[in-house]
Amino acid sequence: LGAPGGARRGPRLPAGKSGKSAPIDVKWALGGGGRLTDGLVESAVLPHIGNGTLNELLDSGVMENADGRLALTMDGYVVRPLFFPGGDIGRLAVCGTVNDLAVCGARVRGIALGMILEEGIELSVVERVMASVGAAAAEAGVKIVTGDTKVVGRGQADGMYLTTAGVGIIPKNRELHPSRVQVGDLLLINGPIADHGLAVMLAREMPQVKSVLKSDAAPLNALIEAVLEAGRDGVAFMRDATRSGLAGVAADLASRTGLHIRLDEGNIPIRAETLHAAEMLGLDPLEVANEGKVVLACRAEVADAVLAAMRSHPLGAMAAVIGQVESAEDGLCEIKTTLGGRRILQKPYGEQLPRIC
């Protein structure tokens, strides 16, 4: 329903129930996965459908089960354009769902795929997307086990929207949760940030520019299995840094744990061309979406083993330790800049890049 958050999450939206006030419309920015989305979820959704599992707002809903806990996740995909360097809506939908399960420690058992098609979309486009879904599923070693197709009229969608859901089993010995994060834990990421959001943005806004940027969309389940094998219960928490980027994940984690998180800007991997594109577009790469990046917190004593496990996987060659959990109990995330300055990182407020996933 949105990214996680603790006590100090998004601004509350007015509930829109008072008979006299003007009606409140949903704005673009409410869908950005930032604090405004959190506010929408908190004020208009959770009061009606909340419960102990949903209110956790983790990447997957986790249910007790005799045979290891069950994890269920869902994401909608409305990215535009449908095809972009490094991926397409189909690859994104499979990877996003695989990753949301994997960061909860779940092994994927099956994926469901829903399509909403706009009348008039070419069948060959649908087929190209399906071929990409099939290829991404094979790459991740998962199966699409069920699905649904709906068609709406012209002007009632924009070509094609996908929704994927996935179910997985969390082995009994795994417990990944913000509450397990401790002072002294190190923060790691498996590679360079901001490639997805900027590749999509350039493809959409400047299609004439031949850019070298490519989305990082990739299934992280095998890398995450290797990480958990290496770090075992020394790994406390993981999250994929999608909408609202690394900043969103780090600020949320600080807020949820109530601890202080320090990121070291100089250690955060980013490609030179990505940084250049971000500067050109006036975007903060820390807030830009990734689709193949996991951020994790682990005990300092397993960090070397975890880093080695990441680096020995093709999707973790540029993995790095990017920060640490510190003892100040202020629930804030601070970034130490390459110039030695410090600033507070906040979860982005609204929509930086609409329809980025």
Place this chain on the structure above:
Amino acid sequence: LGAPGGARRGPRLPAGKSGKSAPIDVKWALGGGGRLTDGLVESAVLPHIGNGTLNELLDSGVMENADGRLALTMDGYVVRPLFFPGGDIGRLAVCGTVNDLAVCGARVRGIALGMILEEGIELSVVERVMASVGAAAAEAGVKIVTGDTKVVGRGQADGMYLTTAGVGIIPKNRELHPSRVQVGDLLLINGPIADHGLAVMLAREMPQVKSVLKSDAAPLNALIEAVLEAGRDGVAFMRDATRSGLAGVAADLASRTGLHIRLDEGNIPIRAETLHAAEMLGLDPLEVANEGKVVLACRAEVADAVLAAMRSHPLGAMAAVIGQVESAEDGLCEIKTTLGGRRILQKPYGEQLPRIC
């Protein structure tokens, strides 16, 4: 991805891959859940993402699991209008997913809810739908455990689309599958047909008419548990008769089993006012969508117990035996009309009622 079907399912769509032929567009009718939808799924989807589980095209994908089999299901909801007599898009989304799990014999463990919102929709509308989701979940005794929210621009959706997925566990002793259907099995339904489709159609096309019709949208999981308790392994197969109606379910079952199915029109429950509305609109009620009706095949010796179990539940007060599986191995479904005639029932071809669910 569509309704099930056997060897003689929908017409194959041209694959749209030949370089010289004109591009093929997706039409309204492809989303109707009829034979054209089957064709789309067969020609453009399964070749790319198919596997043993998906190709079954049951209401849920079923996966082996140590602790009873896992069932995963997904459905998109694009109904227009969002609110109609007897329900709304939120109630529909919860009931549809609960029912798709229940007809596979699964006990619901959790529901995921995805929203795609069009910029400009009033927040109070979103809240009204969420309240309905919460009420339907409480009625069914299920929880929304995860979800996702996306916002698209004006004219890129029609107010609000929902997608729900659900996961459940099928107890080990339950095996509901078309392959278990035998000659002599009786077909039962839990109540009157066609109320959902006609209620939505009247609300949309003739909003000025104050109609007494109400959608039958309801969660069938409790009724189905009672049926399975009463009929045990004498119950061979169940399906909820949604898009493409009772005709779609019966014709599919005949096709899948390769046996002959006879329906007795005089025994099929339908309200007088619903029949009247169908005649007025020129629709065949057998093909109209239901959202709270289960069709099942069971051994003749448990039929009385199953019927009694249905009738003792509020959602089965008008339950009836409506037909039988006969020995001709022609894979056809035939209906004996009230006037004594006979005609072959086919799965509807395309879209009878667009955006009915």
